[in-house]
Amino acid sequence: MSMRPDRSRGALATALIVVVATAAGAGPASAPVEDIRDIRAPRADAPEWLLPMVVATVVLLAILGYLLWRRRRRSLAPLSPLAHAERRLEAIRRLMTPADAPRFAVEVSAVVREYIEQRFGVGATLLTSEEFMRRLLASTDPTLVRQRGRLLEFLRQCDIAKFAGRAPTLESMQTLHGEAYRFVQETAGREETDDALPAT
Secondary structure (H helix, E strand, O other), X not given: OOOHHHHHHHHHHHHHHHHHHHXXXXXXXXXXXXXXXXXXXXXXXXXXXXXXXXXXXXXXXHHHHHHHHHHHHHHHOOOOHHHHHHHHHHHHHHHOOXXXXXXXXXXXXXXXXXXXXXXXXXXXXXXXXXXXXXXXXXXXXXXXXXXHXXXXXXXXXXXXXXXXXXXXXXXXXXXXXXXXXXXXXXXXXXXXXXXXXXXX
């Protein structure tokens, strides 16, 4: 007895069930099936403090940049005769020792000469002491005329310290240094004295 007709009937029944199920339930074959979805990352909301923090950081960086720019600009600006003289006078304080006394006298005199040349336009740095003193006596600048006696005495004391072979005392060096400070501060233009260092 042959089993083939039964198998054919079974295969046909199975195919019929599949066709009926497809037609009845699933809809178009091209429609996507969304019964299982991918896992999505949780949505991250920005904290409330983040925006103010960013704004504050930007403002702080802007202020810092402005301050650095101003400082750089100020450092590149040329120094006034008064500021230049004061810086040099501060720098030569270290020479106020017996061993460096002659060099101190040369330096403190050079500071005052250079200041006079820059401030008053009187050639001073390349002149001998006698030539410079004669030029001071011939000057008609009211400020130099008022200071002439003190300035000539200051230059004379510097020459003694430089050429007399006798080292000045610490007290006399302090006096010369103080006289140089007072001279440049008292003869500076009014606009220069706002940021002047205190006299010693």
